[in-house]
Amino acid sequence: MELIFEKGAKGRGLSILPKNELAPVDFGCHSREKELNLPQMSENELSRHYTQLAKRSRGVNDGFYPLGSCTMKYNPKINESIAGLAGFSKIHPMQSQHTTQGCLKVLKKAEEALCEITGMDGMTFQPAAGAHGEFTGLLLIKAYHLSRGNVGRKKIIVPDSAHGTNPASAVMAGFEVVNIPSTKEGIVDLDALRDAVGEDTAGLMLTNPNTVGIFDKNILEITDIVHEAGGLNYYDGANLNAIMGQVRPGDMGFDVIHLNLHKTFATPHGGGGPGSGPVGCKAFLAEFLPGCQVAGEEELYFEKPKHSVGKVKAFYGNFLVVVKALAYILNLGCDGIAEASQNAVLNANYMAKKLMNLYDIAFEGNWMHEFVMSLEELKKKTGVSAMDIAKGLLDYGIHPPTMYFPLIVHEALMVEPTETESRETLDRAIEVFEKLYDQAQKEPEKLHNAPVSTPVGRPDEVKAARHPILRYSFE
Ligand SMILES: *Cc1c(COP(=O)(O)O)cnc(C)c1O
Numbered sequence: 428m429e430l431i432f433e434k435g436a437k438g439r440g441l442s443i444l445p446k447n448e449l450a451p452v453d454f455g456c457h458s459r460e461k462e463l464n465l466p467q468m469s470e471n472e473l474s475r476h477y478t479q480l481a482k483r484s485r486g487v488n489d490g491f492y493p494l495g496s497c498t499m500k501y502n503p504k505i506n507e508s509i510a511g512l513a514g515f516s517k518i519h520p521m522q523s524q525h526t527t528q529g530c531l532k533v534l535k536k537a538e539e540a541l542c543e544i545t546g547m548d549g550m551t552f553q554p555a556a557g558a559h560g561e562f563t564g565l566l567l568i569k570a571y572h573l574s575r576g577n578v579g580r581k582k583i584i585v586p587d588s589a590h591g592t593n594p595a596s597a598v599m600a601g602f603e604v605v606n607i608p609s610t611k612e613g614i615v616d617l618d619a620l621r622d623a624v625g626e627d628t629a630g631l632m633l634t635n636p637n638t639v640g641i642f643d644k645n646i647l648e649i650t651d652i653v654h655e656a657g658g659l660n661y662y663d664g665a666n667l668n669a670i671m672g673q674v675r676p677g678d679m680g681f682d683v684i685h686l687n688l689h690k691t692f693a694t695p696h697g698g699g700g701p702g703s704g705p706v707g708c709k710a711f712l713a714e715f716l717p718g719c720q721v722a723g724e725e726e727l728y729f730e731k732p733k734h735s736v737g738k739v740k741a742f743y744g745n746f747l748v749v750v751k752a753l754a755y756i757l758n759l760g761c762d763g764i765a766e767a768s769q770n771a772v773l774n775a776n777y778m779a780k781k782l783m784n785l786y787d788i789a790f791e792g793n794w795m796h797e798f799v800m801s802l803e804e805l806k807k808k809t810g811v812s813a814m815d816i817a818k819g820l821l822d823y824g825i826h827p828p829t830m831y832f833p834l835i836v837h838e839a840l841m842v843e844p845t846e847t848e849s850r851e852t853l854d855r856a857i858e859v860f861e862k863l864y865d866q867a868q869k870e871p872e873k874l875h876n877a878p879v880s881t882p883v884g885r886p887d888e889v890k891a892a893r894h895p896i897l898r899y900s901f902e
Pocket residue numbers: 496497556557558559590592634663665666687702704
């Protein structure tokens with residue numbers, strides 16, 4: 428497809444902006460030497476260009492999209508409409524607080540609702556993503572230990588089934604990471620945890636459900652072991668839609684949590700827009716939260732907590748993502764929130780059970796909102812890899828699952844159907860997986876070339892990595 432710079436012709440254009448009637452300003456030596464090379468095309472050429480681009484991409488509106496570890500993918504339209512209201516979208520962060528009382532109320536209500544859902548007492552909306560939230564939460568843990576004179580608590584324990592951002596965030600926050608293995612069931616090895624804790628333990632970071640989609644049945648024992656050793660418990664709640672309305676991390680012994688509003692609460696992950704990774708904590712940690720907490724009863728205002736770790740982002744975080752989350756929560760209500768997680772878990776288990784005769788499912792157990800298939804055996808027998816099956820799905824109009832993640836499962840495909848898919852959609856996807864399995868036995872070479880019906884077939888990944896073309900050359 429031609430790029431926008433290759434379309435149109437010199438002098439062609441569209442007139443959206445009024446004519447500039449001001450005299451040109453001379454910037455002297457800072458002036459541009461050459462004309463700026465901008466595309467010049469008519470309105471209909473431009474419109475066609477973007478329509479063509481849109482047709483070449485695949486999104487949740489095109490069909491089933493079981494990408495794992497991204498949780499909700501369909502965002503009800505009403506949330507966007509509400510976030511688009513001028514009173515939310517046209518405000519300025521420097522505006523005086525008495526003119527933005529409604530927005531402060533949104534932050535306050537969102538804090539109350541999400542604290543209720545997670546069992547926490549305070550929350551900050553400053554962090555802009557999940558990993559950013561992890562970093563912020565770890566700063567709270569660090570500040571807590573230092574405030575008590577515990578300078579030796581430098582280690583964060585991270586099970587190997589944790590999300591990859593967990594150890595990275597711990598290092599960023601200045602901790603040492605202690606990795607502990609999982610058991611055969613894919614959950615935390617309690618003996619390894621007991622051996623790992625000690626006087627130098629700052630805390631544990633637990634991704635739950637973990638990256639193989641399993642809820643750790645020993646969760647209360649795990650948090651007790653860490654507390655008894657003097658550490659704090661951090662809950663990676665990026666995938667909260669498996670448990671929201673069912674159980675609360677705050678009731679399971681966790682002191683700090685982050686959420687991904689852009690995964691669970693009305694902003695799809697990877698939607699191309701801003702994210703929000705709020706951090707919730709128990710009351711004893713609230714004095715360390717980053718700047719600008721909403722306070723007050725009648726007249727609301729921003730307040731810096733007494734021993735704040737400082738700001739982690741400019742202003743108040745990505746406010747409109749919070750508006751969408753609150754709209755989603757209020758729209759669903761208590762029952763709706765619980766129902767959404769039940770359906771997410773039911774849909775994943777329905778698919779896993781239907782597919783387990785053909786495909787190996789990693790770690791049998793209580794799958795939650797997603798499950799991981801291992802295609803290691805299939806690859807040994809037929810040569811067809813996880814990549815081949817994922818690409819094959821595209822020819823049937825299905826977006827591939829997450830591939831080769833988590834790393835502890837070989838030839839992994841991580842499938843997350845989500846709560847919004849109907850039984851018919853799931854049945855059709857199951858049928859496609861069955862067909863591909865069959866094809867892997869009978870004509871494996873065809874699958875090595877899939878997809879054949881998409882605008883781009885199989886890109887040369889090695890070339891893309893070794894010789895990437897990152898700039899457009901006008902010559
Ligand atoms: C997605 C995810 C993260 C990271 O969130 P980002 O917003 O992408 O930084 C952390 N933990 C888990 C379990 C996740 O699924």
